[in-house]
Amino acid sequence: MNVPLLDVEDLSVEFRTRDGVVRALERVSFTVGRGETVGIVGESGSGKSVTALAILGILHPAARVTAGRAVFGGLDLLTAGEDKLREYRGRELSMIFQNPRTALNPIRPVGRQIEDVLLRHANLARARVRERAIALLAEVQITDPARAYHAYPFELSGGMCQRVMIALAVACSPALLIADEPTTGLDVTTQAAILELIGDLARRSRMAMVLITHDLALVGERCDRIVVMHAGHVVETAPTAELFAAPRHPYTARLIASTPRPGVTLADLRPIPGAVPDLRGVLPPCRYRPRCDRAIAACEEPPLPRLAAGADHTVACRVPL
Amino acid sequence: MSLAPSDSPAARTAIPVGPAPPIVEVDGLSKHFAVRGTRQSLYAVDGVSFTMERGECVGLVGESGCGKSTLVRLLTRLLDPTGGRIRFDGRDIGAVPARRFATAPERARIQMVFQDPADSLNPRFTAFDTIAEPVRRLARATDRPTLRRRVEDLAELVGLPRELLGRFPHQLSGGQQQRVGIARAIAVDPALLVLDEPTSALDVSVQAVILHLLADLRRRLEMTYLFVSHDLNLVRLLSDRVLVMYLGRIVESGPVDAVFDHPRHPYTRALVSAVPVLDPGARRPRIRLGGEPRSPIDPAPTVCRFYGRCPDGFERCEREMPELRPVGPDHLAACHLVGETTP
Numbered sequence: 219m220n221v222p223l224l225d226v227e228d229l230s231v232e233f234r235t236r237d238g239v240v241r242a243l244e245r246v247s248f249t250v251g252r253g254e255t256v257g258i259v260g261e262s263g264s265g266k267s268v269t270a271l272a273i274l275g276i277l278h279p280a281a282r283v284t285a286g287r288a289v290f291g292g293l294d295l296l297t298a299g300e301d302k303l304r305e306y307r308g309r310e311l312s313m314i315f316q317n318p319r320t321a322l323n324p325i326r327p328v329g330r331q332i333e334d335v336l337l338r339h340a341n342l343a344r345a346r347v348r349e350r351a352i353a354l355l356a357e358v359q360i361t362d363p364a365r366a367y368h369a370y371p372f373e374l375s376g377g378m379c380q381r382v383m384i385a386l387a388v389a390c391s392p393a394l395l396i397a398d399e400p401t402t403g404l405d406v407t408t409q410a411a412i413l414e415l416i417g418d419l420a421r422r423s424r425m426a427m428v429l430i431t432h433d434l435a436l437v438g439e440r441c442d443r444i445v446v447m448h449a450g451h452v453v454e455t456a457p458t459a460e461l462f463a464a465p466r467h468p469y470t471a472r473l474i475a476s477t478p479r480p481g482v483t484l485a486d487l488r489p490i491p492g493a494v495p496d497l498r499g500v501l502p503p504c505r506y507r508p509r510c511d512r513a514i515a516a517c518e519e520p521p522l523p524r525l526a527a528g529a530d531h532t533v534a535c536r537v538p539l
Numbered sequence: 540m541s542l543a544p545s546d547s548p549a550a551r552t553a554i555p556v557g558p559a560p561p562i563v564e565v566d567g568l569s570k571h572f573a574v575r576g577t578r579q580s581l582y583a584v585d586g587v588s589f590t591m592e593r594g595e596c597v598g599l600v601g602e603s604g605c606g607k608s609t610l611v612r613l614l615t616r617l618l619d620p621t622g623g624r625i626r627f628d629g630r631d632i633g634a635v636p637a638r639r640f641a642t643a644p645e646r647a648r649i650q651m652v653f654q655d656p657a658d659s660l661n662p663r664f665t666a667f668d669t670i671a672e673p674v675r676r677l678a679r680a681t682d683r684p685t686l687r688r689r690v691e692d693l694a695e696l697v698g699l700p701r702e703l704l705g706r707f708p709h710q711l712s713g714g715q716q717q718r719v720g721i722a723r724a725i726a727v728d729p730a731l732l733v734l735d736e737p738t739s740a741l742d743v744s745v746q747a748v749i750l751h752l753l754a755d756l757r758r759r760l761e762m763t764y765l766f767v768s769h770d771l772n773l774v775r776l777l778s779d780r781v782l783v784m785y786l787g788r789i790v791e792s793g794p795v796d797a798v799f800d801h802p803r804h805p806y807t808r809a810l811v812s813a814v815p816v817l818d819p820g821a822r823r824p825r826i827r828l829g830g831e832p833r834s835p836i837d838p839a840p841t842v843c844r845f846y847g848r849c850p851d852g853f854e855r856c857e858r859e860m861p862e863l864r865p866v867g868p869d870h871l872a873a874c875h876l877v878g879e880t881t882p
Contacts, residue, residue, distance in 0.1 A: 261742040361831060376603070405602035405769055410813035410825055432742060435772075435815035462817065476747045478772040479817045480799070484754050487776065490744030493712060 222249035223426050224273070224394055229286035229296070231265075231272050238498040242268045242281070244505075245522070246452050248445045250394065253424040255417075257437030257458075259473070260447035263494040266430045269447070270396045272296070274313055275303045290394065309339040312387040314416075316399040318379035322371040328382045329355065329367030335389045354385040358415060377408040384416060391423050398430045413440055434477045438462060443530070446470045449494050449505035451522065456531040466533040469506050504535070512537045560629060561590035562730060562763050563614070568623035568633070570609050579837045583609040585787040586623070588863075591731070596757060596764040598778035598795065600771060600810065604835070606787040607767050611733055614765065615649055616640040628730065647677040650729035654736040656716035660708040666715075667704040670694065670722045677727045693722040696759075698752060714745035721752065725760060732757075733765045738773065750777060771814045775799055780869070783807045786835055786844040789863060793870030803872040805849050826850060843875075851876055 231243040243265045250256045258266045271277045273288050273295055288295045290311065295303065315321040323331055332351040336342050342350060348367075355363035358381040371379050380400060387395055397416060401409035417440060420427050431437055437444055437458070444461045446454045446469065454467040465471040475488040492509035495501065503520040507513050516536050527533045568587045571580040584606045591597050601607050612618040614625060616637055625633035632645050640646055650673075653659035660669055670690045675681065678689075694701055697718040708716055717737065724732055734753065738746040754777060757764055768774050774781055775795050783791040783804065791804040802808045809826040816823075830848040838844060843856040855875050863871040 261744055406771065406813040407602055407809060407828060410815075411827070414825070414827075433815065434743070435817040438817045439815045473743065474817070476743045477817055478746075478750075478770070478776050480772065480775065481818075482776075484750060484776050487747045487750065489747035489751070493744075 223252045223254075223290065224250040224428075225287070225289045226269070226273065227287045227289075229269065229272060229288060230284045231268055231277065231281055232284050233278070233281050235280065235498075240497045241450060241501065242497060243272070243450045246286070246447075246450070247524075248452060248455055250426050250428060252393070253420070253426055254443065255420065255427045255429060255441045257441035257444045258428060258430045258447060259432065259434055259437050259444060261432060261494055263449070263497075264447040265450040266432075266447055267398055268450075270313065270398050270428065270430055274307060274311060274396065275300075276307075305339075308335055308392070309390045310392055311394050311396070312390075312392045314380070314383050314387050314395065314397040314400045316402055318376065318383040319371055321383060322379060324371055327368050327370055328374070328379075329369075332382070332385055332389055335386055339390045350389075351385075354389055355382070357388075357419075358382070358385045359411075360385075377404055377412065380404065380408075380412055381415070384412070384419070388419050388423075388425070392425060394426045394428070395420065396428045396430070399432070400429070401436075402431070402433075409436075434473060435479060446473065449501075450497060451505055451534060452532075453506065453535070454527075454531075454533045456527070460528065460531060464539075466527045466531070466538040467506075467535050468510050468512050468537075468539060471539055506535075512539075559593055562593045562628055563589075563591035563765075564624075564626040565589050565614070566624045566626075568610075568613060568625060569621045570606075570613055570618060571621045574836055581836050582787045582838055583835065584613065584620075585838075587784075587787075587789055588623075589782055589789060589792060591763055591765065593730075593763055594757070594761055595780065596766055596778045598774035598781035599765060599767045599784065600769060600774055600781060601784035602769065602810075604786075604832075605784040607784055608735075610784070611651075611735060611765070611767060614731075615651055615733055616643075616645075647673070647727040648730045649733070650724040650727065650731070651733040651735065652717075652720050652724045652737045655740045656713065656720045657708060657740070659720060660716060662708055665705050665707055666694070666699065666711065666719045666722075669719055670704075670726055673723055673726045689726070690722075693726055696725070696756070697722045712745075713741050714748060717741060717745075717749055718752070721749075721756070725756060725762070728760070729762060731763045731765065733767070735767045736769070737766075739768070739770070746773075753777065771799065771811065783810065786833060786838070788844055788873065789871075790845065790874070791870075791872045792863070793867065793872075797867055797870045801867075803866045803870070803877045804845075804874050805851050805876070806845050807872075809850075843873075 227247045229243055229246040233240040233242055246269055260266050272283055283296050329351050332354055333347050336347050336350055352363045352367050355366050360366045360381055401412050429441055441458055443457050445452055448469050454470045465474060472490045476490055495505055503522045504517050507517050514537055522534050523536055524532055524534050566588050568584060570584040571582050574581055599607055613620050616632060619637045620633050624631055627645055635643050667690055670693050671686055674689050691701055694704055699718045738749050766777050778795050781795050781798050782789050785806045791807045799811055802811045809828050812823055812826045828848050833844055833847055841860055843861055846852045846856040861873045861875045863873045866872045866877050
């Protein structure tokens with residue numbers, strides 16, 4: 219993994235709002251290797267989704283990338299023109315959104331939506347497109363794909379809609395798939411089936427994946443490496459097993475301790491004190507500082523350090539565990 | 540198991556002889572919805588029987604469409620059952636029509652905490668108004684100082700700072716909103732609290748706080764909980780017993796540890812195996828469910844509802860609907876393949 223597939227470096231994003239500038243991301247850095255699955259976890263407001271949207275160049279117009287690079291296959295996605303990005307999105311890079319029902323076009327049969335992607339990106343003869351769309355529906359294990367081809371999103375269950383989204387996303391065998399909370403709101407059995415499906419597709423075509431979720435257990439089960447975010451900062455990155463066995467950032471440790479899991483009683487479950495800070499105005503260099511019980515005077519001094527805590531393990535803390 | 544709340548009529552009049560009767564006894568409860576434009580019915584809840592002891596927390600799990608919500612709406616008497624009985628504290632409340640239940644004495648004693656506090660709080664009510672509303676309507680507390688004192692006591696009970704009582708929902712965080720939702724639910728001293736995914740809209744850091752609060756309130760106010768969730772890890776944390784529903788029927792019930800550590804019904808086994816586990820050592824192989832779920836519309840009464848999706852189904856499952864039977868202490872499962880032994 220000498221040259222990573224995606225190299226995000228010092229990505230900073232601001233939103234201009236009526237109530238001031240929101241510093242949504244500050245110096246976010248991480249890499250994704252070819253065929254690797256990387257999880258991004260954090261509470262709401264930590265910047266997980268903004269990171270994904272920035273990489274794909276589909277941020278809200280009020281947002282502005284103020285610094286950083288996101289190099290994907292030699293191309294910096296943050297400075298590339300819209301034409302170039304359009305060529306990449308859907309073919310090289312694709313995304314699965316949280317709510318498939320709102321992400322799909324409600325007044326177009328799902329089969330036609332898959333064809334749209336194929337016609338735009340796949341170099342396929344028009345006559346072959348329909349056949350391929352049905353094959354994709356079969357690939358995401360939709361029973362009776364020929365019938366599902368004609369279905370509108372409202373006629374399908376949440377799990378089925380998410381399968382259609384996956385078919386759309388993998389239609390052109392992208393090198394990188396970003397899945398933003400792909401199973402939130404689905405049943406556990408459906409969640410497991412969907413994640414297994416994405417995992418199988420990724421393995422088969424050596425597709426790299428970024429899995430964004432608030433569910434620590436989920437990334438623990440599915441990812442090779444984990445990026446922990448808090449209030450727009452990457453606080454820790456580490457291989458999965460290492461992160462759970464020996465978290466170095468106090469926030470990561472707190473996050474693990476607050477996650478319900480077998481063998482843990484209610485008394486063992488520790489809430490994280492405080493809340494994600496307001497990202498407007500002047501913020502301390504370490505945005506976890508107000509919630510942290512290990513903070514020392516030096517934590518007030520910029521810059522936020524990024525220490526190597528082992529091979530492939532970084533922690534943004536002056537007093538790591 | 541605790542006794543009835545000291546101010547309840549039951550505690551004042553009942554002479555304690557042996558264990559107190561269950562607070563909730565549901566027997567053969569069904570709800571069939573007519574399918575529009577046809578003569579068919581959708582069997583949302585079909586012949587469900589269970590009891591809830593006083594002070595107990597019973598978890599209710601199952602996938603969407605299994606009838607959890609309908610069962611909750613029947614228990615809270617927002618829907619009229621098609622058949623069966625619901626006894627609450629000895630009274631048959633299932634017979635009271637839903638539109639008259641609003642004035643029934645049990646109305647105040649069954650309360651609910653909803654899934655998304657942002658959606659279930661009136662955006663034009665301050666926290667104070669939201670909590671005061673049930674006190675005004677159901678506890679008939681009308682004079683201003685009494686009402687204020689009651690609301691402030693409730694805010695303290697749920698850990699909501701008094702200075703936030705004047706705020707509207709959008710001025711509160713998710714955790715604070717849910718505290719308001721809980722305060723509203725416990726404002727009229729309910730004996731039974733139905734918690735419908737009370738933390739699924741919250742971050743883990745806040746979730747732990749709300750779970751601690753709920754556990755603490757149950758102890759202090761001696762309430763019985765029905766905890767509905769599809770997060771099995773949460774159900775296990777808070778509940779004493781669990782009911783597993785599949786397509787309108789209870790397929791397994793028992794103490795949480797027995798059901799989650801030794802699930803007996805093939806559906807429960809698949810459900811448990813699908814739960815993501817943080818500890819890589821504790822992981823078990825996932826049981827894949829094939830096939831399509833059976834239709835809940837006019838289902839054949841002699842076919843197991845799980846047949847076709849069940850990895851262990853055999854010809855008897857298509858001939859005979861399995862009934863719930865004991866498979867261990869207080870542990871029931873509805874499957875032809877389970878005997879009366881514990882694994």
